[in-house]
Amino acid sequence: MSRDRLTPIERFAAYSRGEALDRLPCVPIVGNTAARVLGVKVSEFRGNGRLIADAQIAAYRRFGYDVIRIFTDLYTQAEAMGARVHYPEDETAYLAEPAISAAEQIASLRPANPCKDGNLPHHLEAMERAFQAVGKEVPVTGALTGPFTTASFLIGTENLARLTLKNPAAVHQLCEAAYQGALLYAGAILDTGCTPSLTDAMCSTTVISPKQFKEFGQPYLKRLVEFIHRRGRSVTLHICGKTAPIWDAMADTGADCLSIDNAADLQAAKSKVGQRVRLMGNVPPSEVMLQGTVAGVRESVRRCVRKAHDNPKGFIVASGCSLPVETPFSNIDAMLDAVREIGWPVDGDALERELPS
Amino acid sequence: MSNQTESLFVALSDSVVGMDEDLTRQLSIQAVDQGIDALSAIEHGLVEGMNRAGKLFETEEYFIPELLLCSDAMYAGLEILRPHLKHEENEVRRKVVIGVVEGDTHDIGKNLVKIMLEASGFEIVDLGRDIPPQRFVDEAIEVQASVIALSTLMTTTMDGMADVIQLLQKANLRDRFKVIVGGGPISQSFADRIGADGYASGAPAAVKLVKHLVGEAAR
Numbered sequence: 405m406s407r408d409r410l411t412p413i414e415r416f417a418a419y420s421r422g423e424a425l426d427r428l429p430c431v432p433i434v435g436n437t438a439a440r441v442l443g444v445k446v447s448e449f450r451g452n453g454r455l456i457a458d459a460q461i462a463a464y465r466r467f468g469y470d471v472i473r474i475f476t477d478l479y480t481q482a483e484a485m486g487a488r489v490h491y492p493e494d495e496t497a498y499l500a501e502p503a504i505s506a507a508e509q510i511a512s513l514r515p516a517n518p519c520k521d522g523n524l525p526h527h528l529e530a531m532e533r534a535f536q537a538v539g540k541e542v543p544v545t546g547a548l549t550g551p552f553t554t555a556s557f558l559i560g561t562e563n564l565a566r567l568t569l570k571n572p573a574a575v576h577q578l579c580e581a582a583y584q585g586a587l588l589y590a591g592a593i594l595d596t597g598c599t600p601s602l603t604d605a606m607c608s609t610t611v612i613s614p615k616q617f618k619e620f621g622q623p624y625l626k627r628l629v630e631f632i633h634r635r636g637r638s639v640t641l642h643i644c645g646k647t648a649p650i651w652d653a654m655a656d657t658g659a660d661c662l663s664i665d666n667a668a669d670l671q672a673a674k675s676k677v678g679q680r681v682r683l684m685g686n687v688p689p690s691e692v693m694l695q696g697t698v699a700g701v702r703e704s705v706r707r708c709v710r711k712a713h714d715n716p717k718g719f720i721v722a723s724g725c726s727l728p729v730e731t732p733f734s735n736i737d738a739m740l741d742a743v744r745e746i747g748w749p750v751d752g753d754a755l756e757r758e759l760p761s
Numbered sequence: 762m763s764n765q766t767e768s769l770f771v772a773l774s775d776s777v778v779g780m781d782e783d784l785t786r787q788l789s790i791q792a793v794d795q796g797i798d799a800l801s802a803i804e805h806g807l808v809e810g811m812n813r814a815g816k817l818f819e820t821e822e823y824f825i826p827e828l829l830l831c832s833d834a835m836y837a838g839l840e841i842l843r844p845h846l847k848h849e850e851n852e853v854r855r856k857v858v859i860g861v862v863e864g865d866t867h868d869i870g871k872n873l874v875k876i877m878l879e880a881s882g883f884e885i886v887d888l889g890r891d892i893p894p895q896r897f898v899d900e901a902i903e904v905q906a907s908v909i910a911l912s913t914l915m916t917t918t919m920d921g922m923a924d925v926i927q928l929l930q931k932a933n934l935r936d937r938f939k940v941i942v943g944g945g946p947i948s949q950s951f952a953d954r955i956g957a958d959g960y961a962s963g964a965p966a967a968v969k970l971v972k973h974l975v976g977e978a979a980r
Contacts, residue, residue: 490866495917498866561869565826566833569780611869613824645945649821690916690946695954728916728946 407744411541412470419718428709428750429470430743431684431722432693432736436476436496436729438463445494446729449476453529460534464542467736472538473601474531475547475726476523481585482549482557484522485513496729502560507567507574513558515584518592528592535597545640546593550604551582551624558582561606568616575620583624590628599637602628602659603644610645610667617650622657629658640684644725648672655680666724671711683712684720687739694728698738705742710755766797770805773838777810778817780830782837789841799845804882807838811880815965825869828964832876855975858901859910860888862921867914870944873964874910881968883908894924901938907975910967911957913944922947923955939974943967 409426410418418425436446438459449456456474464472477497483489486503503513518524531546538544555578556564567575590600606612607621625641632639641654642663654662655677664673664685673683687693687704696704705721712719721743727736746755769792776784785807792802814831817823823831859875861868868890875885886904888896901909911922922942929935939958942951952960958974961967 492864492917495864496915498864498915500866561867562829562872565829565869568826569830609821609824611825613826616824616826690919691948691950694916694946695951730916 407468412543413541415470416543425748427743427747428713429720430740431469431471431720432467432687432731432739433473433475433689433723433726434460434463434467434469434736435473435726437727437731437736439494440729440733441466446476446496447491447493450491450497451523451526453526454533456527456530457533457537460530461537464538466733468740469736470542470720471601472534472542472544473547474527474534474544474598475601476527478547478549478553478603478605479557480523480527480547480549481516481582481589482554484516484518484524485554485558485582485585487557494729499557502563503558505560505563507559507571507578510559510574510578510581513578513581515581515588518589524589524592528596531593531598532596539597544598545601546596546598548586548590548593548600548602548628550602550607550621550628551579551586552621553604553606554582554586555579555620556606561611564606565612568612568620572619579620579624583627586624586628587631590631594632594635594637599639600628600632601640601642603642605644607643607650608645608647608665609649614649614653618653622650622653625657625659633658642725648676651677661718661720663722664724669711670708674712674715678712678715678717680717682718682720683715684722685712686722686724689723689725689727689731693723693731693735693739696735698734701735701738702742702745705739706746706755706758709743709746709750710752713750713752713755766795766801769795769797770802770809773802773806774810774813777807777831777834777838778813780827780834782830782834785834785838786841789838793841793845799842800847803839803842803846807835807842808880808882811835811877815877815880815968819963819965825873828873828876832880835876835880854882854884855908856884856886856904856906857908857910857971858886858888858897858904858906860892860897860912861890862911862913862918862925863891863893864918864921865913865915866890867944868912870914870964871910871912874912874943874961874967877964877968878910878971881972883971894921894928897925898928898932898934902934906938908939908941908971910971911940911942913947916946919946919951922957926956939971941967941970941974 441463442459479489488501490500535544593600638660640661641659661682666686666688692704941959949960959970961970
């Protein structure tokens with residue numbers, strides 16, 4: 405990739421040492437869009453680790469971004485513990501039915517075996533293949549769904565929401581089961597050479613209160629982060645939707661980087677936790693990346709960079725969440741090009757003059 | 762209104778806000794036993810409580826779990842009070858057909874909108890989730906709805922919203938229904954582009970939007 409002087413791994417290393425870069429790191433979070441790069445159907449990813457790896461590698465080579473994330477949907481771990489997932493022919497999978505319907509059934513759940521259950525072995529194969537192929541030049545991560553979110557897929561979101569108030573002990577029992585599954589999977593991801601990348605969508609304050617996050621989300625995330633740290637890797641934590649009231653608590657998990665959804669403000673995140681964590685975000689995936697124009701993408705990138713380029717612990721230009729499958733390639737290119745155009749060092753004053761707050 | 766009646770309404774409202782299903786049920790039975798007008802008990806008690814809960818949700822003092830338990834309490838009370846409504850009070854409510862479009866099963870957002878619209882007096886026909894476009898149209902015709910409300914959390918299903926509007930246009934029925942859209946990836950500009958009548962960012966906003974669109978109260 406002659407477009408950029410540094411490989412992603414060189415870029416991150418230089419960034420961490422405070423050295424000069426060619427440009428800021430940039431991560432359009434490509435999931436099933438990778439199918440479009442190879443011209444295959446999304447459903448072909450099911451049970452096909454080789455194809456997931458090939459598509460993700462092809463997408464990385466096509467766009468030249470800075471992290472590969474092996475990801476198809478958030479349900480992989482819940483599915484391996486008994487949830488039923490529906491796979492449309494050419495769209496992202498969705499939850500058809502939770503594994504259980506009542507608190508009394510929680511005791512019947514067993515942590516999934518990553519080598520055997522559901523699609524976990526295929527995802528691990530994809531991680532291993534991608535890491536072997538390009539792991540020396542680009543960080544390859546494996547998506548790891550947080551325990552509270554997996555719990556919501558295991559018992560149903562509304563069920564879980566009610567139980568947080570009516571039967572907190574049952575919620576802990578369920579989160580513990582999901583955590584045990586996540587822990588085994590995290591270990592298996594690390595064994596492939598990849599780094600787990602944590603997503604805990606349901607922990608958003610769009611769904612639960614900050615108090616509930618601290619009770620049901622954070623403790624389990626913290627244990628996972630500690631486990632990954634013991635294996636010598638740094639961790640990114642993504643929570644969808646609104647998160648401003650829990651940024652401190654998210655940083656308290658020990659995560660090294662927080663991925664901020666476009667429903668939250670990067671500048672405010674920087675003031676609140678920028679001394680403690682790297683930030684990534686938050687170009688809107690739907691309104692700007694899927695439906696917007698090349699010019700709109702450029703403007704959105706410049707806005708993000710203006711807000712967070714001077715984050716004390718560093719900043720990665722990223723989409724606010726995983727990109728929709730049909731995101732136009734031209735918009736993903738535009739995102740990278742906008743970051744290349746800004747270049748290094750970032751001229752914050754110029755961005756400030758150009759885009760009044 | 763007697764002081765006693767008024768304090769019962771306050772107690773009903775408080776028990777909804779307090780997420781106390783059993784107490785709401787007891788107080789509703791008490792209202793019936795005391796011969797209190799069912800419509801007033803619903804409006805000044807249960808609905809008042811649900812509206813307070815909605816405000817607490819807007820100001821982020823309540824979150825989805827709290828709002829769900831408040832609605833459980835409200836529905837428990839409605840179950841007791843509704844059979845005591847006078848016939849005409851029950852019949853003239855405007856109808857909203859609501860559902861999650863085909864290809865998605867995230868329905869919490871849809872359910873919150875349903876709860877808050879119901880609390881505002883609309884009659885809700887909830888089709889559920891993963892609903893093909895044609896079914897929204899068929900049901901809206903069937904029940905003579907005023908509004909069709911479409912929800913999704915996934916970008917892959919947004920086209921299904923446009924399909925509903927196109928189906929209505931093809932059948933020359935576009936003017937008969939107001940179509941509103943909402944959900945994580947939806948924006949006002951998307952609503953404008955597909956020709957929807959409105960977009961709401963959350964449940965309380967959806968109530969305001971529907972009231973604005975139908976140009977009058979639910980009853």
